[in-house]
Amino acid sequence: MLEYFLQHILSFSIWLPIAFGVAVLFTADDNKPCVTRWLALAGSLASFLVTIPLYTHFNFADGGFQFQERFLWIASFNIHYHLGADGLAVPLILLTSFTTLIVVLSAWEVIEKRVAQYMASFLIMSGLMIGVFSALDAIFYYVFWEAMLIPMFLVIGIWGGPNRVYATVKFFLYTLLGSLLMLVAFIYMYHQTGSFAITDYYEMPMPLNVQILVFLAFFAAFAVKIPMWPVHTWLPDAHVEAPTGGSVVLAAIALKLGGYSFLRFAMPIAPDASHYLSGFMIALSLIAIVYIALVALVQKDMKKLIAYSSISHMGFVTLGFFIFNNLGLEGAIVQMISHGFISAAMFLCVGVLYDRVHSRQIDAYGGVANTMPAFAAFAVLFAMANSGLPGTSGFVGEFMVILGAIQENFWYAFLASFTLIFGAAYTLWMVKRVFYGEVANENVAALKDLNKREFLILAILATLVLALGIYPEPLTNVTNATVDQLLSHLSHSKLPAGF
Amino acid sequence: MENIRYDLITALPEMVLLGMAMLVLIADLFLKQSNRIAIYGLSQLALLMAAYITFTTHSPGAGYAFTGTFVDDSMSDVLKLMIYLGTSLIFVYSRQYLQQRDMFRGEFYALTLFSVVGMMIMVSGQNMLTLYVGLELLSLSLYALVAMDRDNARATEAAMKYFVLGALASGMLLYGMSMIYGMTGSLNLADIHNALMATEKTHSVLILGLVFIVAGLAFKLGAVPFQMWVPDVYEGSPTAITMLISSVPKLAAFAFVIRLLAQGLQTMAVDWQQMLLVMAVLSIIIGNVTAIAQTNLKRMLAYSTISHIGFVLFGLMSASINGFASALFYIASYVLMSLAGFGIILLLSRKGFEADKLDDLKGLNQRSPWTAFLMLIVMFSMAGVPPTLGFYAKFTVLQAALQAGFLWLVVFAVLMAVIGAFYYLRVIKLMYFDEPVDHHPIQVPADMRVALSVNAFALLFIGLMPQGLMSLCGYAIVRSLS
Numbered sequence: 001m002l003e004y005f006l007q008h009i010l011s012f013s014i015w016l017p018i019a020f021g022v023a024v025l026f027t028a029d030d031n032k033p034c035v036t037r038w039l040a041l042a043g044s045l046a047s048f049l050v051t052i053p054l055y056t057h058f059n060f061a062d063g064g065f066q067f068q069e070r071f072l073w074i075a076s077f078n079i080h081y082h083l084g085a086d087g088l089a090v091p092l093i094l095l096t097s098f099t100t101l102i103v104v105l106s107a108w109e110v111i112e113k114r115v116a117q118y119m120a121s122f123l124i125m126s127g128l129m130i131g132v133f134s135a136l137d138a139i140f141y142y143v144f145w146e147a148m149l150i151p152m153f154l155v156i157g158i159w160g161g162p163n164r165v166y167a168t169v170k171f172f173l174y175t176l177l178g179s180l181l182m183l184v185a186f187i188y189m190y191h192q193t194g195s196f197a198i199t200d201y202y203e204m205p206m207p208l209n210v211q212i213l214v215f216l217a218f219f220a221a222f223a224v225k226i227p228m229w230p231v232h233t234w235l236p237d238a239h240v241e242a243p244t245g246g247s248v249v250l251a252a253i254a255l256k257l258g259g260y261s262f263l264r265f266a267m268p269i270a271p272d273a274s275h276y277l278s279g280f281m282i283a284l285s286l287i288a289i290v291y292i293a294l295v296a297l298v299q300k301d302m303k304k305l306i307a308y309s310s311i312s313h314m315g316f317v318t319l320g321f322f323i324f325n326n327l328g329l330e331g332a333i334v335q336m337i338s339h340g341f342i343s344a345a346m347f348l349c350v351g352v353l354y355d356r357v358h359s360r361q362i363d364a365y366g367g368v369a370n371t372m373p374a375f376a377a378f379a380v381l382f383a384m385a386n387s388g389l390p391g392t393s394g395f396v397g398e399f400m401v402i403l404g405a406i407q408e409n410f411w412y413a414f415l416a417s418f419t420l421i422f423g424a425a426y427t428l429w430m431v432k433r434v435f436y437g438e439v440a441n442e443n444v445a446a447l448k449d450l451n452k453r454e455f456l457i458l459a460i461l462a463t464l465v466l467a468l469g470i471y472p473e474p475l476t477n478v479t480n481a482t483v484d485q486l487l488s489h490l491s492h493s494k495l496p497a498g499f
Numbered sequence: 500m501e502n503i504r505y506d507l508i509t510a511l512p513e514m515v516l517l518g519m520a521m522l523v524l525i526a527d528l529f530l531k532q533s534n535r536i537a538i539y540g541l542s543q544l545a546l547l548m549a550a551y552i553t554f555t556t557h558s559p560g561a562g563y564a565f566t567g568t569f570v571d572d573s574m575s576d577v578l579k580l581m582i583y584l585g586t587s588l589i590f591v592y593s594r595q596y597l598q599q600r601d602m603f604r605g606e607f608y609a610l611t612l613f614s615v616v617g618m619m620i621m622v623s624g625q626n627m628l629t630l631y632v633g634l635e636l637l638s639l640s641l642y643a644l645v646a647m648d649r650d651n652a653r654a655t656e657a658a659m660k661y662f663v664l665g666a667l668a669s670g671m672l673l674y675g676m677s678m679i680y681g682m683t684g685s686l687n688l689a690d691i692h693n694a695l696m697a698t699e700k701t702h703s704v705l706i707l708g709l710v711f712i713v714a715g716l717a718f719k720l721g722a723v724p725f726q727m728w729v730p731d732v733y734e735g736s737p738t739a740i741t742m743l744i745s746s747v748p749k750l751a752a753f754a755f756v757i758r759l760l761a762q763g764l765q766t767m768a769v770d771w772q773q774m775l776l777v778m779a780v781l782s783i784i785i786g787n788v789t790a791i792a793q794t795n796l797k798r799m800l801a802y803s804t805i806s807h808i809g810f811v812l813f814g815l816m817s818a819s820i821n822g823f824a825s826a827l828f829y830i831a832s833y834v835l836m837s838l839a840g841f842g843i844i845l846l847l848s849r850k851g852f853e854a855d856k857l858d859d860l861k862g863l864n865q866r867s868p869w870t871a872f873l874m875l876i877v878m879f880s881m882a883g884v885p886p887t888l889g890f891y892a893k894f895t896v897l898q899a900a901l902q903a904g905f906l907w908l909v910v911f912a913v914l915m916a917v918i919g920a921f922y923y924l925r926v927i928k929l930m931y932f933d934e935p936v937d938h939h940p941i942q943v944p945a946d947m948r949v950a951l952s953v954n955a956f957a958l959l960f961i962g963l964m965p966q967g968l969m970s971l972c973g974y975a976i977v978r979s980l981s
Contacts, residue, residue, distance in 0.1 A: 073966070074965055074966050074969065075966055075970075076966060076969040076970065076973060077895075077898070077969075114864075117864075117868075139894075142885065143885040143886050143890070146884055146885045146890070147884070147885050147886050149884065150879060150884065153924070153927075154927075154931060157927075157928060157931060157932045158864075158931055158932060164932065165928055165932055168928075168932075169921070169924055169925075169928070172920070172924060173917055173920060173921060173924075176884070176916075176917050176920055177914070177917045180913035180914075180916060180917060181910065181913065183894070183897075183913065184897070184901070184906075184909055184910055184913060187894075187897060187898045187901050187909075188901060188906070190898065191898070191901060191902055
């Protein structure tokens with residue numbers, strides 16, 4: 001029984017939340033939302049528990065794919081139902097199922113309109129994103145990657161803010177454009193190898209000019225998703241308009257899909273092009289880190305500020321990827337996970353305020369710490385973590401990437417460390433204006449502190465942020481072997497003989 | 500004597516359907532309006548009988564009849580079965596609509612059955628004249644159907660346009676055929692093929708004939724630059740007829756193209772490839788860009804059809820078995836999507852209300868979450884977003900074009916698909932993000948509701964398990980063309 005479960009654990013991780021999502025859809029009665037909420041909670045909890053053995057039964061010494069499942073799906077095109085997880089995917093899968101649980105909890109009494117569709121969207125999205133992280137067949141992966149857009153499109157569009165239609169259509173079309181170019185690359189490689197298996201692509205020799213085109217096709221898909229400057233403009237819009245849960249999933253997981261995919265596809269499939277274009281990628285990353293941080297500084301809207309902060313932090317991730325050393329890569333992965341927790345927590349904090357006052361403007365607040373002391377304590381902690389305070393998870397990843405960057409080039413590290421200053425500036429300035437000082441108006445004076453549900457959510461996230469900051473080893477243990485293997489793969493040229 | 504018996508058996512489905520159509524005409528004379536439902540049953544029975552015969556007499560090889568002018572091969576059988584299924588769905592979806600508009604008469608059923616016979620002849624024709632006769636039988640039935648709502652000025656105008664332009668196209672087609680005949684001395688596709696193998700293929704009369712034939716085909720398919728009739732006819736016709744025009748005849752038109760270009764004029768592939776290429780590119784651009792500006796749902800779907808035809812041409816212009824099979828897969832998927840899409844318009848319409856404006860969909864998720872969800876599937880499928888069938892349709896066509904070496908055209912096509920996604924998303928936006936303006940309850944018969952749900956969910960399920968349909972399309976093409 002356990003044996004069977006472990007063999008199909010990835011399938012369970014994908015299909016269980018989707019099945020629960022469909023079941024939740026059938027409880028669509030807004031007059032009795034209790035059934036829906038509890039069913040959704042049970043579904044997300046079960047889905048989270050199912051993914052835990054991925055960690056406990058993981059073989060830390062093995063950098064390859066574990067828990068593999070493979071059978072023929074579409075014979076005409078040699079497409080397989082092929083799942084597997086390595087040290088890179090496992091933490092992200094756990095992050096996904098965990099975040100879904102948090103989102104379901106955070107929506108508890110906040111969402112009153114079409115509760116079932118809301119909960120179902122997130123459960124289905126969770127399954128689809130786990131599918132992205134564990135698919136080892138290009139088309140199978142692509143199906144999850146694109147299908148994920150549908151629930152997100154609906155979530156932003158139905159429950160979002162006033163400008164939601166613009167934001168959600170922009171989000172959808174931006175992502176679709178990039179993905180379709182990636183599809184063309186997949187089809188091209190299929191005609192070369194006769195297979196859609198990712199591992200076949202890893203072995204496939206390609207001349208440099210082809211590699212560059214393939215890399216750029218992937219770049220179009222992943223850079224939009226991460227998002228990298230200058231294709232980031234959808235993100236602030238989508239974040240601002242999305243409901244809290246939507247922002248949390250976007251920031252905590254959706255952005256990681258892009259980062260993960262760079263490591264899974266673009267870099268190992270086109271290693272020579274990755275080296276060739278690394279200067280370009282590092283330049284874009286540094287622009288994101290410095291310039292976007294400056295943009296964040298002048299934001300008046302809290303969600304927009306956090307959105308820009310996300311872009312800036314994801315710049316660290318791509319910087320870590322393209323300096324091609326162990327510290328950088330490992331740091332980038334830690335940064336992805338840590339940003340998942342911190343950005344989720346920050347958006348939840350904004351959500352807490354928004355639910356009470358219905359404004360996201362910084363100047364609508366002031367002196368919140370006086371009326372909501374417990375909440376202020378959490379918010380300040382997450383703000384510190386966001387600006388990279390040692391002892392929080394935000395520090396570990398950024399520090400590792402900066403150390404890695406120094407090995408490569410001092411100036412990369414020099415520019416990158418600006419984020420520690422700017423990050424602290426924009427985050428703490430926002431905290432100062434929102435939480436400290438005199439109570440600004442009667443809205444703030446009437447605020448009630450966290451209820452038990454909100455306290456629980458923030459407490460869990462705070463624990464994780466601190467735990468990962470003080471003792472990151474449980475995470476790096478999982479990724480070590482995979483990172484080594486990836487780096488050794490990247491150091492071998494794939495150019496065909498004679499080039 | 501043996502020969503005649505064999506001929507008759509080969510064409511038995513056509514014969515039976517023709518007989519049943521006549522029976523419908525006669526029976527209609529003796530029925531009161533209250534008993535007219537029998538006509539509906541009789542028509543469905545006719546399709547069922549034809550399907551049974553086609554299915555049971557199917558053999559993997561090809562059987563030629565009537566001195567080689569008519570063929571019963573795997574492609575014809577597969578396409579005919581698809582046509583029966585599509586027509587049967589049209590009957591189910593349109594019944595209430597016709598009843599509410601005083602169009603529930605024998606003519607609709609008899610003419611539709613005649614058009615089906617025309618389609619079947621197009622699918623099975625092996626001779627230019629046979630093909631032409633099939634096409635005319637289909638076209639004339641459709642002209643009459645569009646004009647059936649006599650007092651409706653828009654429908655009459657649409658019928659007039661359809662007829663004049665359709666007749667012009669038929670004329671061009673016939674003219675092109677006569678030139679090919681003049682050069683090869685035969686009307687039979689196999690003889691034309693053999694004659695062309697032996698002669699100089701760059702002869703200007705041959706090329707001119709080919710141009711006329713392709714232009715005629717493009718008219719019938721509705722490909723740019725011969726698309727002008729499509730939006731007007733789609734918008735002007737009663738929705739039930741629009742659904743008919745937009746769906747099953749495309750299957751027959753596909754077979755028509757395959758028969759003429761891939762079988763008869765296969766040796767001239769280099770020439771017609773270029774023509775199809777230009778039309779494919781233009782259709783995708785004009786179809787997708789113009790659809791954005793539409794406020795009428797039927798008109799929007801008309802432009803969407805034009806862009807879908809562009810994608811089908813992408814598959815056809817690859818001029819390989821892979822390309823033809825992918826084009827067939829695309830067109831079969833398109834027919835399923837189109838039936839579901841128009842089916843939902845019929846579901847939302849009621850007496851005195853056509854539900855053909857985009858704004859009529861506003862807030863559908865609040866009025867009927869189930870219907871909105873069905874439309875959501877259809878729209879995402881048309882936009883080509885996985886895990887729906889539409890994605891695999893685009894996928895197969897694009898991979899065929901890429902295999903044929905059209906890399907940059909494929910990149911262009913996917914960019915256009917993004918533009919196309921915009922207007923499909925707008926429909927979803929209206930249904931899900933806007934508040935309803937119309938609060939009438941949606942009342943439809945149960946069989947329609949069930950059939951429509953199955954149809955829309957088929958888009959999702961075949962999207963998850965596309966192998967069956969892919970194998971079927973591959974089987975049809977490989978057996979017939981190689």
